[in-house]
Amino acid sequence: MTLARPGQFFHLLCTGEMGMLAPFFRRPMSAYLADPSSGRLEFLYKVNGRGTRALAALQPGEELNVLGPLGRGFRLDPSWKNIVVVGRGVGLATLAPLAEAAAAQRIKVTAILSARRPDLLMSAERFQNTGARVLPVYDSDGSSAPEEVEKLLDRLIASRLADAFFVCGSQRLLRLLQRFSETHAIPGQVALEQQMACGLGMCFCCVRPFREDGKIAQRRVCWEGPVFNLQEALA
Amino acid sequence: MTLARPGQFFHLLCTGEMGMLAPFFRRPMSAYLADPSSGRLEFLYKVNGRGTRALAALQPGEELNVLGPLGRGFRLDPSWKNIVVVGRGVGLATLAPLAEAAAAQRIKVTAILSARRPDLLMSAERFQNTGARVLPVYDSDGSSAPEEVEKLLDRLIASRLADAFFVCGSQRLLRLLQRFSETHAIPGQVALEQQMACGLGMCFCCVRPFREDGKIAQRRVCWEGPVFNLQEALA
Amino acid sequence: MTSRLADVKTDSREPQVDLSVRIGRLTLANPVMPASGTFAEGLEQVFDFNRLGAFVTKTITRDYRSGNPTPRVAETASGMLNSIGIPSKGLATFLSDTLPFYRRYRPPLIVSISAPTAEQFAELARELTVPGIAAIEANISCPNIEADGRAFAMLPDSTETVVRRLRAATELPLWVKLTPNTADIAAVASAAEAAGADALVVANTILGMAVDADTFRPRLGSIMGGLSGPAVKPIILRMTYQAARAVSIPVIGCGGIGTAEDAVEYLLAGATAVQVGTATFLHPNATPEIIDGLATFCCRRGIARIEDLVGALVLDDASLPAAAS
Amino acid sequence: MTSRLADVKTDSREPQVDLSVRIGRLTLANPVMPASGTFAEGLEQVFDFNRLGAFVTKTITRDYRSGNPTPRVAETASGMLNSIGIPSKGLATFLSDTLPFYRRYRPPLIVSISAPTAEQFAELARELTVPGIAAIEANISCPNIEADGRAFAMLPDSTETVVRRLRAATELPLWVKLTPNTADIAAVASAAEAAGADALVVANTILGMAVDADTFRPRLGSIMGGLSGPAVKPIILRMTYQAARAVSIPVIGCGGIGTAEDAVEYLLAGATAVQVGTATFLHPNATPEIIDGLATFCCRRGIARIEDLVGALVLDDASLPAAAS
């Protein structure tokens, strides 16, 4: 039994703020750690608005109503030997469990982790512990610039370390990876975000546009995703 | 400076229940103790519905938004030497500060405190500490029956211990005291309750009917009261 | 931490009371069903579908529709705005894929439909008059943003026209879902009854709007949308009461219902059954919990048949209507 | 513990920005005023009345009225129902007692009036055309429970009739307060403008109801009452937007405003000023806090004149109206 597969999410009822049925909606969060043996579930999140503020105000021992695991996570093809994981910001929370799953399947991971500054880089250690090769890139020293990341990717592809791409947390990186994926015919997956009410495919509020047989189709991030084919996503 | 005069109340914002702007209204509560020297304010309340449940859930150190003191409290005529205070249930919370104020003005207090059972009698000690003579009456032994209370009152009146009546917490006692007040031409005051939204005389939701020049007039419990002339209240 | 997904399937107890209600010639095992557009196959993970009083589908249209621009929802105080825009896979997909799915379950299937004209409404109802469909719910109430929020159900006349056409088009029980964006729900309800509706659903969402004070933009991609959730309960409960007094066909209450107590309030006000919408987004098993809660409520209050609650509001002489604030 | 009564008088800072707004020929020092019926002399204990954009009195009637039976209010999700019923001491007491009280302060006094007929409305307006009164607010919007919630402002026709009579009766600026219990706020707004209104107040309370599931009784003594508070904000904000688009006179928004951010949303949607009602019951100094908050907001965003926010909603091509759910 797994508590959640990498890329799956939980829908959190964070009605914490005093005096309001507020925030009204649940908040979607990737399972950062879901350990079936201990029953432990961890989330890594950035405090943003009311929902995440309410989460941050929770005291140890308080209850949190979570719904999940939900959605379709990352898929690892047994034929892949080496994958490249590219993430930025809290997108790394979504990708970290993937690195562990890959390691468990003896797939080698190169993780390009992007952040504004070295001190803002998240989860690098967790990637390292899986045996992944971590390539941190930063805005502060210019190493996260598209042309620099492109160089990294070129090298990885040349070294045959890129059987598949996985990306999360940055529109710019998504577009960049889509281009590489297309040019080099390397498959890929992207974990996307969209505002969610139900999280169970009922309300159709979480749609995003995708390429489908030359047309544009709306797919629900909570139900058909949050992980989608890299090529099909419209960045 | 006084923090609150006996009979005045505070309006408490008890939006405690998780996940709702609930309860929406403030809740009125008599100041059970208002000590200006220490700045200490105490409420004595019965857990009833959502508002009082939220109050009861407050942890030491948590903040409570209170508005007040509000309303017109009890008035003590300097010519009175002996007063009779009659209360039941949490009505005693409203009357206890009156006993202290009377003692400070060297007015002797007899307190008829009514309860279902001896173990449910509240604040008797506090009345005793003011030097008041406490006459507890109970449903369980029949001593709280109207005819028994009437006997007590007859005796107090005969002993000239009843220059004025003060009542709170029971419609039945209110009617009884009104009768005695009328028959014996003894003045009196009653502290009344009514649902309140604003507590400041703005919304007119807290009205109750009163006798006024042979007609019935609606008065606001929060603004013209909560303490009213015993004779004018329509029980 | 509690995962509802994990622990609710076990929560199905047999009620001691008769929870069944009649809606015209249909008898429902209990008066609780999902509201259109707030239910989908995904909920199968959460509770046993056979517990429902009925299924009500998302509104379908004849042809494929992609729906409105995002953002499609916004949070409000005790409520939500939506401008989903009735995305629909169209009739063909409904008949080939969705219908067979629901036929695996016991509860009757109510199919919600919408169309831009009375004639097309009738046509769609005709095409849906097939085995496996227990009733048609005509969503003539949906705030049509193209007409600045106007819809058939805003006026008695247009209501009567479309319901007559629908009535002539199908033998199936015909439920008509009204809009709260009308000045006179009783008149619209009477018009629908006169035109042959078997039941009324009161009501769809209330047209609303939200603005982002940071970006100066509307919070919804299509500016306005429908308000639902606990915030609207007092309004829709009032309309349910007014509609139920005006007609003799059953009224199904729908607006802000999230607990058994909410459902009881609607029944007392005159609803024969209730639909649960937004609550399911926050608590996916709200519907079965309401059913359990109703059984418990009836047991505790010694009510043998839930239909005894319908319209059982107690009015005394003191509460005669007078002028309000 | 915090006692607002004790600490708010000190909280009055001078704004750096121009908060003044023009409502017809009246200029208000700022766009924030109390809503009728949610303000009284008692608030003097809480904040400095001279800070207000204007005073708006509780609706007065010509003769004494005692109001509705209790309970007169009920709590709902993020809102309240009231059926106070316009208790009024009558015109004479207003002129002799209330008017002199307000003349001690700087903000203009707007007197809200109500009457059962158009003629009596006009008569009352005439009698109130006296020094010290800056404008009349005609409450033609109050849910009249005798007519099952109907009121003048429910239809354009009756609105036009009563506003014309009022216009002929007084030289004073005439504000007309609309009801949200209408199907077409834009049409009613246009009718009021055509008949000579100087400004519109959008809106009064929404007719609602609450039932006590324990006692099976309505929670209000008069069964139905008006819903107000945060719950109604999305609905009234939408109506403000629709009304402001339909007319060229100023629209004053009123519904669920409790914070400066709420006020900004109304201004962006087209309101020139706002009224604060229910929020004052929960936080007596909500109004001065909103004024302070607006000044802070404008400073932070580099807005020199608050009137620049009026109708400044940003719409892009993607947010063109389309069909809603």
Ligand SMILES: Cc1cc2nc3c(=O)[nH]c(=O)nc-3n(C[C@H](O)[C@H](O)[C@H](O)COP(=O)(O)OP(=O)(O)OC[C@H]3O[C@@H](n4cnc5c(N)ncnc54)[C@H](O)[C@@H]3O)c2cc1C
């Ligand atoms: C599948 C999925 C997984 C996610 N995993 C993570 C994670 O592991 N760590 C993390 O920090 N964040 C994650 N997010 C983003 C997270 O959901 C938002 O940060 C959060 O909803 C913001 O809520 P708020 O109340 O703080 O912000 P507000 O701005 O107050 O939210 C207002 C509304 O917008 C929605 N919203 C705002 N930002 C986002 C967003 N980026 N994505 C979706 N909805 C949004 C909110 O849910 C809410 O409905 C994930 C999003 C999705 C869809």
Ligand SMILES: Cc1cc2nc3c(=O)[nH]c(=O)nc-3n(C[C@H](O)[C@H](O)[C@H](O)COP(=O)(O)OP(=O)(O)OC[C@H]3O[C@@H](n4cnc5c(N)ncnc54)[C@H](O)[C@@H]3O)c2cc1C
């Ligand atoms: C001036 C005044 C002083 C009071 N002093 C005390 C006191 O010292 N100790 C104490 O225990 N109680 C006191 N009460 C009663 C107290 O206000 C109610 O018990 C309380 O409001 C109940 O709230 P709830 O949410 O628990 O009940 P709910 O039943 O959920 O309340 C629903 C609504 O009814 C109102 N309500 C219910 N009961 C009463 C009541 N008896 N009086 C007024 N409104 C009511 C609530 O305020 C609320 O608006 C006083 C009431 C007034 C008017």
Ligand SMILES: Cc1cc2nc3c(=O)[nH]c(=O)nc-3n(C[C@H](O)[C@H](O)[C@H](O)COP(=O)(O)O)c2cc1C
């Ligand atoms: C996201 C969403 C989608 C909806 N879609 C439909 C729909 O397709 N057809 C319809 O008749 N009503 C639709 N509704 C309205 C609901 O069926 C219901 O009438 C309304 O939400 C009020 O009930 P509630 O307060 O319980 O949600 C939708 C509501 C929501 C929130």
Ligand SMILES: Cc1cc2nc3c(=O)[nH]c(=O)nc-3n(C[C@H](O)[C@H](O)[C@H](O)COP(=O)(O)O)c2cc1C
């Ligand atoms: C208790 C109460 C009394 C009211 N009395 C009046 C009134 O006398 N005249 C009037 O025009 N509106 C009256 N209203 C309506 C308010 O002025 C306002 O239009 C409404 O409450 C919506 O604003 P809010 O959500 O800020 O409260 C009253 C509202 C409440 C809650």
Ligand code: FES
């Ligand atoms: S969040 Fe409801 S369909 Fe995705």
Ligand code: FES
């Ligand atoms: S509670 Fe508002 S007037 Fe008394």
